[in-house]
Amino acid sequence: MPSIRNFSIIAHIDHGKSTLADRLIQHAGLVDERQFHDQMLDTMDIERERGITIKSNTITLPYTGRNGETYALNLIDTPGHVDFSYEVSRALASCEGVLLLVDASQGVEAQTIAxxxxxxxxxxxxxxxxxxxxxxxxxxxxxxxxIENELALDSEQVILCSAKEGIGIEDVLEAIVERIPPPKGSPSEPLAALVFDAHYDPFRGxxxxxxxxxxxxxxxxxxxFLSNGAVHKVEEVGIFGLKRESRKSLSAGEVGYIIAGIKTVSDVNIGDTITLDRMPVEKPLPGFREVKPVVFSSIYPVSSDDYPSLADALEKYKLNxxxxxxxxxxxxxxGQGFRCGFLGLLHLEIVQERLEREYDQSIIMTVPSVQYRFKLDTAETVIVENPQYYPDPTRIVSAEExxxxxSILCPDRYMGAVMKLCSERRGENPRFSVPTPGRVEIVFDMPLAEVIFDFYDRLKTVTQGYGSFDYEIIEYRESNLAKLDILVNGEKVDALxxxxxxxxxxxxAVQVCERxxxxxxxxxxxxxxxxxxxxxxIARSTISAFRKDVTAKCYGGDITRKRKLLEKQKKGKKRMKMVGAVSIPQSAFVAVLKAEKA
Known part of the structure; x- marks a missing residue:
């Protein structure tokens, strides 16, 4: 049996994680030149277009070291974006070591530190x-x-490479073999396996x-499965090559897959512990927690006739x-739709894009919101994520968000612009540190509601792309909240x-009315x-009416004739306004979503 090394690659977005994984796959000889393409482990079109990893993937790389020994290197790939940090933490719990990748031109950034x-x-x-x-x-x-000053790592131990050119790949592999310890654990103990990912196969579950x-x-x-007590019979086990490779067994220290006729991915919780039904372990492996959505938005079909197909698409999407x-x-x-919870704004965008592309759905999304808490005069606390369920204002004692x-890292020349942006978004309690000359780390406490809209895009704009951003949810704090209603022709539009x-x-209000x-x-x-x-x-815009020129037939004569005709037209318009309905096009809902904050 070859010696095993379990490792992961962690990096800030766009520091070359997927490219390095490609080179390691090529070096291991798993793919020939004809079959090779960039981002081998990124299987979705969106991942390739955006250059980000959304779903973590795993692959076992065979490697013969300089000492002549053969090794099985299990690379557990991780998403780089802050929205998927829970998935990253589960992948890290499955490893003994990591490659911390830093871009030679960008340097250490916020997500690198996190x-x-x-x-x-x-x-x-x-x-x-x-x-x-x-x-x-x-x-x-x-x-x-x-790396020495900000990360407190020994710069003598740093390996230099260029994944694109294939420079230093052998050194990286040798470092994995030499520095990362083999996995502990005994095959004779009761089975304990940590679930770090799951995906859906339409034929196997x-x-x-x-x-x-x-x-x-x-x-x-x-x-x-220890979290929900579900029992399943194992049909197949194996390791991840470029395709799944079945094996007779998986034993302590190995990374692989289990197929057991599980109908839906939602039955499998990331971070859960798998054990044998006849000989279970006493306690689960540490670190399991429920995934909690932080951003909420409603999805509606453009045509109400498409509601059944949207319901079907969401069910299939949830499997992945x-x-x-x-x-x-x-x-x-x-009309009819679905209220959805997401891990963050990138997650929301990905879901929207995948529903439109992979499931051919035309959808409208409402303005994203977060979960608020309201204490009522009855001493009851209600949690509201949808503005439609905002409690009676006369009964609210206090509100929390x-x-x-x-944590924002940027060159010090942009410090003023970043401070201004954070202050506009109700940032408070700023702290500063200067990790290296020329770069500054700014830490702010901010309401999540101010960040989920377009904060990241604005940060990139004011720092000309050099700012990097990372966040963690800390607590609920009391806040002076209100429900803003949008009225069109005197009628409330609940979706806005x-x-x-x-x-x-x-x-x-001014912004939405103008849009x-x-x-x-x-x-x-x-x-x-x-x-x-x-x-x-508190705000108003008026769309003027179409008007027929009723005074066109008046040439000369008394002004009162013109006035009389205009008054008659005015009365007709007033009568029409009482019975007329305003049709709001779908593009209006989308435009409000894209409203650029001042």
Missing amino acids: NLYAAMEHDLVVIPVINKIDLPSADVDRVKEE AVVACRVVDGVVRPGDLIR DAALVYQKDSSAAL PFIRA SLIVHRDRAREW LKEEIPRHQFKIAIQGAIGGKI
Whole structure:
């Protein structure tokens, strides 16, 4: 049996993680030149287009070391974006060591530090690797200094490589073999396997990716999931090559997959422990927790006839993405739909894009919101994530909203612009540190609701792409909240309602009214678009009516003739306004979503 090494690659977005994985796969001889393509482990079109990893993948790489020994290197790939940090933590719990990848031109960034802390929490061996040394803008000495000062890692241990050019790949593999310890665990102990991922195969059901910590699992065994007590019979076990490769058993230390006729991925919880039904372990492996959505938005079909096909598409999508949470919802303006919970705004975008591409759905999404808590005069606390269920304002004693700790790394010349942006978004309690000369780390406490909209895009704009951002949810804090209603022609449009901070309500209302004025077509009568808190109107735009020139036939004569005709027209318009309905096009809902904050 070859010696096993379990490792992961962690990095900030766009530091070359997928490219390095490609080179390792090529070096192991798993793919020939004809079959090779970039981003071998990224299987979705969106991943390739955006250059990000959304679903973590796993592959076993055969390697013969310089000492002549053969090794099985299990690479557990991780997503790089902050929204998927829970998935990253489960992957790290399955490894003994990590390659910490740093871009030779960009240097250490926010997500690099966050991932390093996550690796340290799991007590992993960290191998620092500087990538992209072939770039003209590469500054290896500066990056080594940053690794030494910011990450407190030994710069002498750093490996230099260029994944694109294939430089230093052998050194990386040797470092994995030499520095990362082999897995502990005994095949004779009761089975304990950590689930770190799952995906859906339409023919076989859920394919569970797991790291076997102790014991052995074979086809025919009855296994039990400790979080929900579900028992299944194992049909097949194996390892991940470029395709699944079945084996007679998986034993302690190995990483592979289990197929056991599990109908849905949602039955499998990431971070769960698998054990044998006849000989279970006493306690689960540490670190399991329920995935909690933080951003909420409703999805509606463009045509109400498409509701059944949207329901079907969401059910199928959930099989591939267990982090999506949804339930039925309805709106007077948009009809039947679903209220969905997401891990963050990128997750929301990915779900929207995949539903449109892979399942051919035309959908409208409402403005994203977060979970608010309201204490009522009955001493009851209600949790509201949908503005439609905002409690009676006269009964609210206090309101709370979730806060995050945002960590922003940027060159010091952009410090003023970043401070201004954070202050506009109600950031408070700023802290600063200067990790290396020329770079500054700014830490702010901010409301999550202010970040989920377009904060990341604005940060990239004000720092000309050099700012990097990472956050963690810290707590709920008391806040002065209000429900902002949007009225079109005196009628509330429930799908456009928002829960906002009272100080920002007018700014929001003006913006939404202006956007709707541009999008709603003119009618035969005047249309008032208003923003209101309770009975108080705080913003208004008016769409003027189409008007026939009724005075065209008057040439000369008394002015009173013209006035009489105009008054008659005015009365007709007023009568029409009382019976006329305003049709709001679908593009108006989308335009409000894209509203750029001042």
